[in-house]
Amino acid sequence: KNEVEQSPQNLTAQEGEFITINCSYSVGISALHWLQQHPGGGIVSLFMLSSGKKKHGRLIATINIQEKHSSLHITASHPRDSAVYICAVNFGNEKLTFGTGTRLTIIP
Amino acid sequence: NAGVTQTPKFRILKIGQSMTLQCTQDMNHNYMYWYRQDPGMGLKLIYYSVGAGITDKGEVPNGYNVSRSTTEDFPLRLELAAPSQTSVYFCASSWGHRGNTIYFGEGSWLTVV
Numbered sequence: 001k002n003e004v005e006q007s008p009q010n011l012t013a014q015e016g017e018f019i020t021i022n023c024s025y026s027v028g029i030s031a032l033h034w035l036q037q038h039p040g041g042g043i044v045s046l047f048m049l050s051s052g053k054k055k056h057g058r059l060i061a062t063i064n065i066q067e068k069h070s071s072l073h074i075t076a077s078h079p080r081d082s083a084v085y086i087c088a089v090n091f092g093n094e095k096l097t098f099g100t101g102t103r104l105t106i107i108p
Numbered sequence: 109n110a111g112v113t114q115t116p117k118f119r120i121l122k123i124g125q126s127m128t129l130q131c132t133q134d135m136n137h138n139y140m141y142w143y144r145q146d147p148g149m150g151l152k153l154i155y156y157s158v159g160a161g162i163t164d165k166g167e168v169p170n171g172y173n174v175s176r177s178t179t180e181d182f183p184l185r186l187e188l189a190a191p192s193q194t195s196v197y198f199c200a201s202s203w204g205h206r207g208n209t210i211y212f213g214e215g216s217w218l219t220v221v
Contacts, residue, residue, distance in 0.1 A: 094156060094158060097150075
């Protein structure tokens with residue numbers, strides 16, 4: 001069965017801390033997406049990965065194809081980073097399978 | 109660019125009523141999707157389309173219908189609304205399904221009472 005698991009489910013950290021959110025999947029994939037959902041509900045795509053590493057500002061996403069694992073890192077975290085971060089995977093077809101999300105809260 | 113536009117943003121329906129959620133994208137994307145998001149759950153695919161005139165069922169299609177008469181529009185119709193359809197609905201689009209960024213609408217909050 002094609003499954004996506006995220007950890008942790010909830011994460012609270014102090015402003016400035018380095019944040020890591022993990023995503024594991026069950027079988028080979030064609031692409032992995034990291035999404036951000038703010039309170040109020042809108043969903044924004046942060047990264048799309050099929051290999052290696054991508055960086056955008058304070059956000060870094062990595063993927064290890066052999067280990068079927070991806071991480072999203074946030075450096076110098078800020079309260080505005082508080083959101084739900086969602087991992088979604090293409091298991092080689094038109095459809096995305098979503099993790100249940102990681103709720104991140106950054107305390108000033 | 110407006111991106112993906114969904115309407116309405118909020119709606120309360122009575123059991124048995126029907127309604128249509130509208131979705132329009134102005135990016136000339138081939139692929140369009142409807143998802144629902146229940147509290148504490150991941151997004152579930154209701155229906156998707158790979159181009160005008162082509163639609164297919166996702167994981168949770170029961171109680172819904174779609175059409176794709178143009179590249180831009182992908183409306184979702186709820187027939188005979190039930191409390192189990194209370195959810196947040198997201199429309200999304202992408203140019204292709206492999207290695208392409210996916211763009212989401214703002215969401216539609218639907219309550220069935």
